[in-house]
Each structure stands twice: as structure tokens, then as C-alpha cells.
Amino acid sequence: MSHIDGALGEEEEEEEEEEEEEEAENQFHRLADDVVLNIFDKLSDVKCLCRCFVVSRRFSSLVSRVQTVSVKSYGTWELNYLPIVDYDSPGLEQHLNHLIHGLGINFLANLTHVRALHIELPSDFGSQNDSVFKWAANFTAKLDGVMILYAASLSKIMESEQQQEDETDEQEEEEDETDEQEEDKTDSPFLIIKRSVKDAAFRLGILSYVVERHPMLESVIITDSKNKGVKLRLGGEKIAECRNWLNFDRVIRPVRGESWRKKCMNIGTVPVLELPMSGYVMKRVVFAYYKFFADEDSEVETAMANAFAEEQGVFSEAAVQLLKNRNGLLKNLMRDPSIY
Template sequence: MEHWAAKNKEATENQFQRLPDDVVLNIFDKLSDIQCLCRCFVVSKRFSSLIPLVQTVSIESKTWSSKYDCKTVHWKSNYGHGGTLPLGDFAENLITNLVLRPLRELYNRSLFPTSHRDVSGVIFLARLTHVQALNIELPSNFVGDNDSVFKWGAKFTPNLDSVTFLYASSLSKMMESERQQQESESEEEEEEMELGITNRERNRRVVIAIECIKDAVLWLGILCFVSDCPLSHFPMLQSVTITDSKKKGAKLCLSGEKLAECRNTFSMTRMHSLLSMGWSWTLENMRVGYVPVLHLPMSEYVMKGVTIVNYKMFADDDYDAYKAMVDAFAEEQDVFSEAVVQIQEKHKDCMINLLF
């Protein structure tokens, strides 16, 4: 019996060995997950010669070490300092510990691997010299909160001008009666508009928004790493996609001219220069708006208890907050992008500077 099993295994291996290189390479392309490619790389000389030619690579959230997790940066909220609460220390800690230190380690290890078979996690990326499509999924620490939904987005530039956060207590399909009445507010809605939300609940949502700022800075750091590590030497790279495991960040897709601009302007040196600008981060940079009921006629959904937060980070003085909010969700084309447009068109006056 054991002899038959061994013979059958040998026959299977021989059949796989007979496959042409292009077929085997296509299988690895379909596999794409970098951890699986790492394991296959050390199986045989043939695999180790073919895997560097893979064109599609995916890095899932489980691949990232806990040292690159957002939990490594802490920020204690304090509402006793008025609207001038400085976030400079938070900015310095965030950029240094969450971005610069771990990504510098990745950068150095990718340049100087400990051995020719150092295939650990993200470090292995530097060995894949023919990558055309890179898909990155980063870990997310957010935990579900009843029926509430939220998402953040940013228009990624070398300066990361701002981050926009959209939170709703509930999201549901619009009833027929709501579709008929969406053009005019009911008395109940007007009363709720006057009541708004409590300061405690507003502050809780602002703290969640600050957690999203952490993610946005991490994404910026990943873009700088992609542009400034050996990956930038890959002439075949055509697209980069970044998401998070909980889908809380608006998907970032770069290709063509956008990717070329990214590779020409993003760098770890740029992250260092942003660190020196962190002193300007205060809660005065934050604008918050509240809409009790938001109808979305295109998708036929209704959001209730909607809070929108826009945080100006490194933008110039001529920064247009409303355009930035729309741009942050432009590529999503979902209920969140429609919600931002509706707020801009019908509830523009709801946005105020944050004062605790």
C-alpha cells in the first residue's frame, strides 16, 4: 500500500514537471499570494527560477507583521484644551513609529537580505523583478458597532492634503414613502436637525476619524515605500492597488500617469519632510458636519445620523475642502461617494470648525 502511494505521488510530480514553463508560470500568476509564492520558491530550482518572473502579486493583511500594526501608535483624546489642542506629538509619533521605522527596516532588508534564500513575507517582494500588478491589503483594527457604517478616503498626493471620514448610524434601502418625500423634509426631521447629536457621541466619532488618519498616513508610507524601494526599479510595473482588510478605506488604484507621477514624487525622504510639518496639526484643522437624514436617490438608500469629518493635514492655504471631500471618494462610485456629493449639494452649511 505504501509502495503504491509513493509511486502515485511520484507519477503526479512527474506530470507536473512535464508542464511547460509558461504554463507553470501562469499557475503562479493565478496564485499571486506572496506567502504562497515564498513557500513555492524554496521547493525546487525550477520554481526558484520561474517565480521571480511572476507578473501579479498580492500581499494580504495576514502577511504584515504585528510590528506594522496601527496599534503601535497611541493617542490619548483630551477635550479640555478647546479647539487648539495640538496634535504635533501625535503626528511625530505616528509618522516615526507607524511609518518610518518599520518601512526603513523593510527597505534595508530588501536591499541587503540575510541570505540568498531570505524569502520572509514582504521582503520577498524585492525578488520579483517582473511585477506588473501589485495588490496590497493592509490590516485594519476597526471593530463593528451595531448597524453603524463608516468609511474614510483621501486624495493621495505627496503632501496628503486631507482625510475625509463619513459615518452613519444606519444605512438602509429607501422605502417607497421615503422616495416620495425625499424632496421635502418632514417635521420630525426638522426637529432632529435642531437636536443634532450629543457632544459625547460627536467626540466618539471624531476619535474614530483620528484612527482613520492613522491608516491614511500608513497608506502614504506604503506608497513611498513602493516608490523608493527596489520595487521602483521594476520597469514592468503597471498598477498598484491598496485596500484594507475591513474595507474601511476607499480603495486606492494607481495606474498609467497616476502611477508614474507617484513613482517620481513619493519617497521616504518626503515622509521625513512631512514629519517636520506635523507641528501644524491641531483640531482647528478639522471641520465636522452632521445631517440627521440623508437620502441617496441614485442608489435608493437612506443614511441616518450622518457625521462627516474633513481634516486638513498638509494642504496649502488655497485648499478647497469640499472638492477634497468629493475627490476622496471619487473612485468608489458607491453610497459613500454619493453621500459626499449630496452633502456638498444640499447640506453644505452643516460643516463647521471643530471646537470642543
């Protein structure tokens, strides 16, 4: 009898849940389509929209007309495999598809009216220490390259310590140079930049995926949920210009195998970079520009100036300081093996 009672109890609970769902649906049924669609637009989260999509035929038809969508990852499980991905393997695109499926980006195929898309991904680059980095894609009529600014540490300079910092700068530079020589080769400027460029290429691959499949798309923003520096924005005429040529293979090809050529990269290093306006100091700074197409000319200085034009605070000031002292700063990797 107890088993029968338990089964009956479960059936009653299921019936109550169904009644509650029907009641909720009936409440929405009273609302005009435009009102419900406006609610879905404000909801925006792709996982919530996916749940709403399967509630009813009406919801399905309305969700498909949503124009504003956000994709957020609340953990790092989707990206855990990235550091060990073999970028030279033929199965690289499968890794991207796995990531897209895990984040729910593939569900966007059901949304035919998307105009604004915000993708938020955590980056594990430097997540275990005090390092900071920013990268920006340089778009003209196509993707020219990626600008990266990395610092092993970013710390506040107290006013009372300004004079002391000035006096010890020279000593710190010598110590930093010694430390760099003793550190493992995995922390060399070249490998730091190579890793960050590939990280950028993967996100650009996601960008190409959504741009190709959504002709009504007007704005795409890719940010980093941990605020470690990833920010990619593409909108307006840039999307229209890039749609004709931007695809996954073109984005990934320049960082595959023999295509990963050191002549594609200009790189500079600074042991200590003081930012008096912001009141911060960066140590072990690496600033680089990677050209995705080495055979084509591009103004590195212009790219440096434009890369962080929208940034404010420490990164904007750092870019200005580096440009002021750019003579001898940027080095071609083909001519300077010490960068390795």
C-alpha cells in the same frame, strides 16, 4: 521494538512524501517556462508564491518573474496594535516594518518584475457597530490630502416609511444633537477623523514602501477585506509622478506630534442625511478633508468631488448631496472648537 518500528514507519512516510513532491515537480518539469509562469501569475497570492519559491531553483527563478501579486490578510492580528500605536514615537517605522513582515510584503523583494499589486487589509475601524466609512487619497503631482466620509449608521428606508421619515426628521435631528452631546468624547467628530486619517496614513506608508522598491510597478490597489470602506488606487502616470517624492517619512510626518495641526483639516457634520436615490439614510455623518501639507493651497470642493468619483451607490450619492449643501457645512477646526 515498537520504537524502532515507529521510527521506520516515520521514515517510510517521509520517503513517500518526498516521492510525491518529486513526482509533482516532474509533472511541472514537462511544462514550458512560460506555461508555469502563467500559472504562478494566476496564483498571485504572496504566501503561495513564497512556498513555491523554495521548492526548487527553477521555481525560484520563475516566481521572481511574476507580474501580478495579491497580499491578503485573513485576520486582524496584524492590525490589533494599531489603535494603541504612539504615532509620535521614533519607533513608528518599526511598527510598519512589523506589519509588512507579518503580511509577507517583504517577500516582494524577491519579485523583480511586479507590475500589478493588490493589498487587502481588514480595518477594525467601526467593526463592532453599524458605522460605515470611506476614505480616498487625493493625488495630483503628489499626495495632497485625504477625504473621509463617516456615518455612525446606514439603514434602508422602506417606501412605506418615507412619509413618516419626512415627518420625524426634525425630531430625530434634535435627538441626535442631544445624543452627540452626551456621548463620550472619544466619539467626537474630530477624534473620529483623526483616527481614520492615521489609519489612512499607515496604508499610505505601505503604498510608499512598495512603490519605492518596485520600479516596474504600474498599478497598486489597497482595499478592505471587510468592505468597511478603505480603497486606495494608484496607477499609470500617478505612480511615476509620486515615485520621486513618496516615502514613509513624508506620509507619516503630517500626522506626527506638532505637525498634526487642526488648520490642516476642514470638517463638516450632518445629523441626518437622506439618500432618496439609493433608498438609504445616514445618521451622524462626518465629512472631512485633511491636507497633508497645510501651507499649500488646495481646492477642498474639488477634492470632495473627485474623492468618490469612482464610487457608486450610497457613497457617491452622499458626496453629491453634501456638495449641494456645502454652504456652511465645512468648518475649519481652528475656528470651531465645538467639533471636538
